[in-house]
Amino acid sequence: MRARTRKRGWGILLAVVIVLGAGAVVLLSGLLDPHYETSDVDGPEGNDAQLLARGKYLAQAGDCMACHTAKDGPLYAGGVPIETPFGTIYGTNITPDKQHGIGEWTSADFYRALHDGLAPEHPLYPAMPYTTYRGIPREDSDALYAYLRTVPPIAVPDKPTEVPFPFNMRFLMRGWNPLFLKDELPDVSQGESQQWLRGRYLTNSLGHCTECHTPRGVFGQLKLGSTFEGGELGELNSPDITPEGLARRGWTPEHLQRFLALGLSPLGSAYGDMYEAFHFSTRHLSQEDNQAMVAYLTGDQPQPPQALPEPPQEQEEAQAGLTTGRSVYLAVCAGCHAVNGEGKPGATVALKGNSTVRNADAHNLVHVILHGLEARSFPEGDRQSMPGFADELTDEQIARLANHLRTRWGGQKGDVQPGDVGALR
Amino acid sequence: MTLRTIPVSLTINGSKVGPIEVPEGLMMIDFLHEYANLTGTKLGCGQGVCHACAVILDKEDGSSTTVRSCITGVGFFADRSIRTVEGHAEEAGGAGAAKPSPVQQAFLEHYSFQCGYCTPGFVNAATVLVERLKREPIERNRVEQVVTESLNEHICRCTGYVRYYTAVRDLILATPGLTRENADAS
Numbered sequence: 149m150r151a152r153t154r155k156r157g158w159g160i161l162l163a164v165v166i167v168l169g170a171g172a173v174v175l176l177s178g179l180l181d182p183h184y185e186t187s188d189v190d191g192p193e194g195n196d197a198q199l200l201a202r203g204k205y206l207a208q209a210g211d212c213m214a215c216h217t218a219k220d221g222p223l224y225a226g227g228v229p230i231e232t233p234f235g236t237i238y239g240t241n242i243t244p245d246k247q248h249g250i251g252e253w254t255s256a257d258f259y260r261a262l263h264d265g266l267a268p269e270h271p272l273y274p275a276m277p278y279t280t281y282r283g284i285p286r287e288d289s290d291a292l293y294a295y296l297r298t299v300p301p302i303a304v305p306d307k308p309t310e311v312p313f314p315f316n317m318r319f320l321m322r323g324w325n326p327l328f329l330k331d332e333l334p335d336v337s338q339g340e341s342q343q344w345l346r347g348r349y350l351t352n353s354l355g356h357c358t359e360c361h362t363p364r365g366v367f368g369q370l371k372l373g374s375t376f377e378g379g380e381l382g383e384l385n386s387p388d389i390t391p392e393g394l395a396r397r398g399w400t401p402e403h404l405q406r407f408l409a410l411g412l413s414p415l416g417s418a419y420g421d422m423y424e425a426f427h428f429s430t431r432h433l434s435q436e437d438n439q440a441m442v443a444y445l446t447g448d449q450p451q452p453p454q455a456l457p458e459p460p461q462e463q464e465e466a467q468a469g470l471t472t473g474r475s476v477y478l479a480v481c482a483g484c485h486a487v488n489g490e491g492k493p494g495a496t497v498a499l500k501g502n503s504t505v506r507n508a509d510a511h512n513l514v515h516v517i518l519h520g521l522e523a524r525s526f527p528e529g530d531r532q533s534m535p536g537f538a539d540e541l542t543d544e545q546i547a548r549l550a551n552h553l554r555t556r557w558g559g560q561k562g563d564v565q566p567g568d569v570g571a572l573r
Numbered sequence: 574m575t576l577r578t579i580p581v582s583l584t585i586n587g588s589k590v591g592p593i594e595v596p597e598g599l600m601m602i603d604f605l606h607e608y609a610n611l612t613g614t615k616l617g618c619g620q621g622v623c624h625a626c627a628v629i630l631d632k633e634d635g636s637s638t639t640v641r642s643c644i645t646g647v648g649f650f651a652d653r654s655i656r657t658v659e660g661h662a663e664e665a666g667g668a669g670a671a672k673p674s675p676v677q678q679a680f681l682e683h684y685s686f687q688c689g690y691c692t693p694g695f696v697n698a699a700t701v702l703v704e705r706l707k708r709e710p711i712e713r714n715r716v717e718q719v720v721t722e723s724l725n726e727h728i729c730r731c732t733g734y735v736r737y738y739t740a741v742r743d744l745i746l747a748t749p750g751l752t753r754e755n756a757d758a759s
Contacts, residue, residue, distance in 0.1 A: 382613045468579040468651035475648050477602075478598050483644025484620060487598040532622055 163511030176319045177392075186289050194294040196253075196568045203295025206288055210281070211429035214421075215239035219471060225249075225302035230275045234368060235311030237275040240334065245301035245484055257507030258293040259286055265329065271321035273309070274368060279329055289304055306307040328369035336376045336390045340360055343436075347444025356427065360386045360421065378509070382418040383519075385511045387503070395451040397506040403453075404442045408433065411526040415425040415503040419521050420512075431527070457502050470545050473552025473562075480537060481549070489557050494529045505558035514550050514564060515572050517541075543569040575640050582648045585609055586660030589736040601642035601650060606678060610652050613658040616691050618641050623728040627694040629701055636708075639694075639700045658693035661700065675744055676700050683740035687731035699741045707749040713752045716745050 153309070174180060207213075216239045218227035228239040243249040250258070257268045263556075265271060265278035272278060284292075333352045351357050359544065362370045363379040378388040385394065389414045394404070398415055400458065407413040408430040411423065418426040433441065467475050491498035499505055504512050520536035537546065543566035550569070551562030581604070581611045582591035593608055602745045605611045605628075617625035622659070627639040640649070662671035673681060686692045702723040711719055720741045729737065745751045 466579050468648045470649065475597075478644040479649035482598055482646055483600055483641075492620065532620065535621075 167262055172323070176268075176322045178271075178322060182260065182264055184259050184286075186254045186256045187286070188332055189290040190301055193405065194290075194297065196294075198296050199291050202288075203293070204289035205432070205434075207295055207356065208310075208429055208432040209350060209427055210284075210292070211355065212242070212292075214424050215275075216242050217428075219462035222300070222302045222304070225298050225304045225432075226305070226306055229307075232273075232275055232368065234273075234315040236307065237273055237309045237311065238307035240306045241302060241304055242296055243299050243302045244297045245303050245346065248303055248305045249301055250296070251301060252352050252379045253293075255290050255293045258296075262289050262292075265270055265321065265325060270318045271325075273311070273318070274328075275322065276323070277356040277359045279370060280333065280353055280356040282331065282356055283333070283349065284331065288354075294318055324367065324369075330372065333370075334372050334375050335468070337444060339448035341443065341448050343440045343443045344448050346437065347440035347442070350441045351444045352435070354442065355425075357389065360425075361389050368408050381421055384515055385544075386422075387509075387512070389445060391445065391447050391451055394445065395504045396508075398505055399446075399500055399503065400451045400452050400453050401442045401446050403484070404445060405438055408441060409435075409438050410528050411524070412497075412528055412531075414498065415501060415506075416497045417524065417526065417531050419516075419524070423524055425536040432463060437553040440454065442535050454559075456506070456557070457559040470541065473550075476541065476549040481541065482525050484532075484534075495532050496534075497531065500557040501561065502557065503554050506560065507558075508560060510554065510560075510564045510568065512573070513553065514569055517546050518569070518572055519547060538573055543573075545568070579648055579651075581651050583652060584654040586656055589614055595647055596650065598648075599647045601628070601640075601645050601647050602648065603646045611659050611694050612640055612658050615693055616643055617690065617694075617728070623691070623694075624698070625691045625694045625728070626729070628696050629697045630654075631656065636648050637704060639701055640699050656697070656700075658696050661696060661731050675748070676698065676703060676741070679740040679744040680737065683736045684744070685732065685736040685740045686729070691727060695724065695729070698724055698727055698746075699737075702741065703745065703748070705749065706745060710751055710753045711751065712737045712755045713746065714755045716742055716752060720745070 152487045160165075172285060182437060188194070193199070197453075204274050207406035212224065215228050216226050218225070218239075221227055224241070224242045226241040228241045230237045230239065241249045246252055255269060261272060261276070262278055262281040264286055265274065267274065299564060314320070335348065339345075341528075359379050361376050361378060362372070363374050363377065365371050372552070376388065376390045377393065379386050391458050403413045403415055407415070407418065411418040411426040411431065415563070419425075430438070430441070443543065457536045462474070470476050470479055481499075485491055485499050489498060489500035504516070517536065518538045521534040523533035524531050530549040541549070547564045547566045550564040554564070555562045576596040576598075578594040579593055582589070582593075583607075584590070590609060595604060595608060602614055602616055605614050614628060615625045616705045617623035621641045624639070624641060626641055626643040628642045629637050630640045630650070631637050637656075640655075653714040661674040662676055663674075664671055674696075676696055679691065680686060681694070687696070702720070717738075720738050724734075724738060724741065727737075
């Protein structure tokens with residue numbers, strides 16, 4: 149009796165394994181992949197000037213350049229390395245070159261790549277943000293497709309991905325997608341106005357802000373429960389851009405509008421990967437779209453910005469040398485950022501009230517002190533390069549400097565330890 | 574309102590200076606001009622770009638580097654040793670005619686400068702390079718590249734750099750001990 153029960157139990161388990169296995173094979177084989185029809189833009193209507201202008205604007209709003217145009221390389225010919233925990237993936241050639249680009253794709257192929265992460269030849273990795281582009285409607289996909297067919301075809305082969313086993317088995321993405329590909333992303337702000345709805349599309353779908361500003365899980369998926377709370381982004385951390393996080397650091401809608409349009413605001417300049425996002429994408433947004441994106445980020449009823457607390461009374465004695473945080477600041481920072489931390493127009497940003505100084509996470513502040521920043525151009529004037537001080541200052545001195553800045557001009561605790569600095573060297 | 578002050582002592586061109594009470598936010602170039610009566614260091618851009626104001630910081634390990642005095646506070650130099658453009662020529666026995674250093678002599682012979690405003694910075698950077706090569710000679714075929722790397726950040730608006738670079742290159746190639754034969758030379 150017992151033997152028979154056990155035998156039946158094994159039989160059921162075997163049947164379940166076979167069914168699951170067969171299901172997995174069918175799923176991973178691509179038999180269940182969605183298919184779409186081609187549209188008018190595959191024909192002569194794809195040459196409509198208005199459509200092409202809209203496609204170009206959408207390509208800017210979608211920041212296709214950031215990954216698909218290498219530094220000093222031809223437009224949309226790919227080659228930008230994207231470092232991921234799973235290996236390096238290179239932005240691909242999306243010019244209309246028939247051999248190396250997407251010249252043989254139909255508008256249906258293009259939509260499927262944006263919407264489902266499935267290129268004609270193989271599944272894409274989510275380094276291509278189809279997880280957010282999924283919200284792009286077919287008509288906008290068609291405009292993008294039509295525009296991309298008009299850029300000069302460049303015969304440059306894609307760089308092969310450097311993704312080791314087992315992640316190099318692209319068909320596994322067909323298993324990833326049902327788990328992590330969502331039709332809608334969570335909203336972090338409240339709103340219902342037309343402006344807010346437009347902003348949601350620009351932010352959550354086209355602008356794919358969440359791809360950098362949301363932390364990721366072990367499978368590389370977005371942790372949507374922590375949407376916009378900031379993530380790790382290579383060497384720098386992307387800051388919290390929830391309405392609460394922005395207000396905590398002093399951002400107002402006006403500051404955000406300036407920042408997205410001009411790359412500069414009283415709270416600091418765009419740096420790191422955000423400079424690219426500003427330069428290639430957000431500065432091209434129309435005024436209406438700029439305001440819509442900000443309306444979505446702050447909500448229809450923006451929170452008042454948190455005032456910068458009065459700094460504590462200066463306790464530190466004036467000293468020569470590099471002993472206190474204040475003396476380090478005066479020795480190597482004040483020459484450019486001014487003694488009172490207000491920066492110098494046309495040269496440096498203010499540190500007093502700076503969004504990075506006000507960030508509870510000191511990672512970026514310490515990283516910039518250690519490694520410096522490149523010179524950058526902005527429509528209202530350039531910001532010069534900042535040298536790194538890794539060779540000049542000890543971990544202890546940098547920790548004291550960071551704490552001096554945080555407590556005086558950031559409203560933050562002076563809790564940076566020398567070990568935190570050492571970890572970022 | 575009173576300015577907070579700091580007491581500063583340092584060595585400039587081999588001479589002890591201080592302690593002097595100076596405003597804590599004073600930039601080094603102002604200290605040189607106003608407190609040390611050394612006006613040879615020139616203020617160019619005032620924001621660390623042109624390198625006209627570069628002075629030499631001599632480190633404890635025997636190496637040296639240039640530091641931009643317009644954006645570096647005087648406190649940075651406390652108890653340290655620096656050299657300015659005034660410290661290179663040798664005094665010639667009180668006759669008033671100083672003997673230029675080899676770098677200065679090379680610049681004169683090559684007509685490297687016209688207005689001379691950027692020259693103190695070039696003298697200091699080139700001197701740091703020559704001294705480094707005394708400790709760590711390089712292959713002769715790398716000299717041109719290393720000169721460019723060492724002087725690249727110094728901006729000159731008159732002569733277009735060529736005569737500065739040629740002067741330093743020729744000096745290095747003509748000075749025994751700064752270079753060694755090329756690795757691939759047989």
